[in-house]
């Protein structure tokens with residue numbers, strides 16, 4: 001999911017147009033004398049609201065007129081021709097997300113400590129970010145303009161938090177009235193216009209599980225293939241979630257849910273040819289049940305929602321750990337699956353990624369959350385045995401959020417500080433997603449530089465593909 005580099009929209013005065021942030025030297029834009037801070041307000045007479053509009057209105061156009069507002073207030077028109085596929089060489093400001101109007105009882109914002117970094121309190125509900133980055137929306141407060149925009153600009157697929165198709169239950173979960181919670185017509189309109197949807201259910205014990213979950217999955221599956229997949233992920237409560245309407249997810253609850261959903265998955269595979277309803281990895285791990293096979297996940301449509309991540313990782317590491325597959329084989333095998341949900345036209349925040357392509361030492365520590373640590377440790381021990389490396393996996397307890405939070409992506413600076421004395425070797429690897437995507441700070445506001453000085457050895461932030469790449473080089 002894309003995390004926002006911006007302050008919430010309500011605190012910003014929005015002016016028409018989209019602001020240029022970078023112009024590539026020698027590009028068409030440089031030739032047109034466009035500069036950072038210029039605001040493109042119209043393309044061929046049509047208003048531009050954001051970079052998505054800019055993309056849409058310039059696509060395939062060879063004769064163009066830009067209306068540009070310069071930082072000194074001057075407005076100019078620039079007329080020019082270009083080859084159809086010629087890139088402008090422009091980067092734009094990120095989209096300022098629209099805020100949601102829900103009061104979900106499990107909202108992640110309610111699980112944040114008060115001093116969490118401001119971007120963690122952004123309650124985005126934006127169909128543009130859903131299309132660009134795979135962020136989920138509830139559609140409960142979508143406007144007519146936004147509906148039209150999805151259809152006109154083909155902002156497909158959309159990612160929709162359905163939670164329950166039983167209206168009373170959905171309204172209860174979202175904390176809104178039934179009229180607002182009812183999205184049946186909106187979903188139908190999107191499907192009628194051939195917009196693909198991926199759905200999500202945040203599973204809350206005793207609220208939307210059991211028969212309600214079965215109804216939800218059956219209702220959604222009846223729209224397959226336009227509703228492509230559904231992810232069922234367990235509610236994760238931190239120590240700050242004290243709402244007594246919520247019940248924590250237990251291993252027993254996970255096992256029962258797996259059993260119930262397995263029955264439906266079998267049925268869907270028979271009737272639809274796909275598993276369709278995928279349970280989050282956390283449910284299997286917490287329930288002590290084996291993660292399903294590679295075939296279960298198909299093309300991993302919900303991998304960025306923590307669905308199939310473990311199986312994908314095991315599939316990638318096995319050849320390296322067991323058979324000593326080296327980097328050349330690894331690269332030619334093309335086993336990397338990055339950014340499944342991020343659209344190719346999305347602007348990615350720049351992240352000074354710390355790659356370790358040519359490790360000088362193979363003696364180091366890999367930090368991860370308590371949930372994934374046993375799985376990763378087993379694989380790394382096999383890897384060490386095959387390759388003679390000395391890599392250690394250390395499970396980091398999450399003391400910042402507390403509660404049920406044990407995933408790697410929510411570890412904070414203070415959590416790393418707590419285990420600093422247990423680090424072995426010449427370097428440490430931390431999960432990439434614990435660093436903000438466009439700024440070197442951690443979830444609790446600690447800077448990456450401060451973390452490096454605390455850990456006293458070089459620190460590399462890698463996602464699972466980055467880790468695989470590192471291992472393949474170290475093999």
Ligand code: SF4
Nearest residue numbers: 100102103104107123
């Ligand atoms: S839709 Fe619900 S969970 Fe998402 S930001 Fe809004 S209140 Fe929070």
